[in-house]
Amino acid sequence: MPKSKTHKELSERSVHLFKALVEHYINQGQPVGSRTLARETDLDLSPATIRNVMADLEDMGLITSPHTSSGRIPTAKGYRFFVDSLMRIDKLDSAEMKRIASELDPGADIKSLLERTSSMLSEITHLAGIVMLPRTEHKSLQHVEFVKLSDNRVLVILVMSDREVQNRIIQTAKPYSTAELQRASNYVNSHFIGKDLNNVREDILRELQKAKDDVNHVMQTAIEMAGSAIIKGDGHGDYLMAGQTNLMEVAELCDVDKLKRLFEIFSQKRDILHLLDQAIHARGLQIFIGEESGYEVLDACSVVTSPYEADGEILGVLGVIGPTRMPYERVIPIVDVTAKMLGTALNSDS
Amino acid sequence: MPKSKTHKELSERSVHLFKALVEHYINQGQPVGSRTLARETDLDLSPATIRNVMADLEDMGLITSPHTSSGRIPTAKGYRFFVDSLMRIDKLDSAEMKRIASELDPGADIKSLLERTSSMLSEITHLAGIVMLPRTEHKSLQHVEFVKLSDNRVLVILVMSDREVQNRIIQTAKPYSTAELQRASNYVNSHFIGKDLNNVREDILRELQKAKDDVNHVMQTAIEMAGSAIIKGDGHGDYLMAGQTNLMEVAELCDVDKLKRLFEIFSQKRDILHLLDQAIHARGLQIFIGEESGYEVLDACSVVTSPYEADGEILGVLGVIGPTRMPYERVIPIVDVTAKMLGTALNSDS
DNA sequence: TTTTGACACTCTCAACGGGAGAGTGCTAAA
């Protein structure tokens, strides 16, 4: 039986060379050849030897050459191996930590905090930053207020348990007086505060049916509204993105057609949300490399994400989108730390 | 003294040819030469004659040739002349009118209404749609509500006169009881409702100073906050944009570097806002052609805008951004009608 | 005086064809 390296574990030397190749490519952006690799590694090997090793690596699907006779570049599988097993993640230096912390002012309201976060992510990574808005799944009501705007228009203010506030205007069939509305809000406030909206919505609605209060309808609408706000409101299924233009100077994507399709995916939102949804369920830092994401347009892109949480609950996920050829050692800790810091900034005690 | 056509009024024939040239170029996107023009016009002229006319037009700065021996294309000045004096604006056909009207649901809240508007603009024009958020200049308070979130955190809800609602959280030096906050909001509500915030802010603050109420600080902060919300809040200096990707398939902009600078202008917002500010003061449909905008990146772009108003007051401005070579006859009525319809959808009686 | 046909000229664009450079695979020797 002939000795074959395919599907065998790699020799230490091969791994060393592979790592050097990936690092070189990430830095330089050019396919790297045997000659360069011979020069750049401390192993004392001739280009010819390295060529043999590279042929093995290519057989295993870790690297590929864009065309005969240019150097090799890592494949998605190669990046995956690199990221999972080879890479040493840098500790983020404290100056950078401080910068991140200082950008995330816990006093700000949630929306601008998240905006700040996404643009900061894009600025320090030079990639596109992305922050999913918190999911409002397990929200409960903290306070309800009905404000009469005109005879048939009532403004409903829902204060959720965290800093989220929802406003809706509803049209009522008949006019309600301010006093009636006051009574209604008192009723809702005294009965339903602090309950998990998702679980008890039906109970609340049933109870309201029974009550037959004359402002019943307003309250009912309010609760339904709160429910629908949870399902399709601002809080769910949306994200912020910043620094998309950074992707325009990435050589790998520098063709207008590809860029267009990429940007269309961004503004269409559905696919990216789907990806983020996967990431949020993974609980922990997640990396999608190239084709792994399952979207053809993201072939040349990697997505690094991390969920962020406050008060022990996962609220959403944030991260960056960039070319597969991105400095993972640097990007990963940035995303990781940012998620943690955003979490502490969002904690209710701060 | 030799007879010269430069700086003279154009002959009718020249104008006719110029108009034909612009229309042809807008349709085809290719520089148009004398031969084509001879074929396409009903004037029975030889290419040579037309070349003479074109030379005149070039002297006057209305057209130019990208290089010797390609046809001519209109200059910004040429487009301006075309738009101001030559163009016959299409009536929007009623099917399209209906479509616009049906997209703008008066029941929706203001934010999603404006979002709908911008993406609709981009869809039907195949350009980028832009909608400036309403300015909150002459807003007055309709209702104030203080909600205690925790000992030192108070949620302030400001209901402005139109459908706008502002929420802010403020930190207080000492804890206030719910009752105290209730008193405070009653006080503010009974004293300051309906006053124009811009004009009376100082008065209010002075009065509050005098009052020396123990929750004075909260109210003071609230009013100050309302003031600053007016100046730099959501309501001012922001816009929505949709369909930017449409600009990517415009041949004139199909170089990544130009695109990048364009998109940077968009996300940076300042310059576009400045442009929209000019447009809002112009009261009425406004067209910036190429270099007229004053921004170098917008050289190859035109911006068509129209202010929108509700209840007799100008709220903001909307429009589209596209290449100078855009079908003005079609785009202008679309922007015009959309602004009007958005206005009626925003009217408080609807 | 205006219009036209004719002609030379200019410029772009696409195709073609080296030549340099980089890198490979293979083979035979160390």
Added chain:
DNA sequence: TTTAGCACTCTCCCGTTGAGAGTGTCAAAA
């Protein structure tokens, strides 16, 4: 097993060339 050598392949750049489109001009025609 490693290495030197060699032939080969591919890209990229550059200059050339020819076709095509359109121009400007000038002298003749209207």
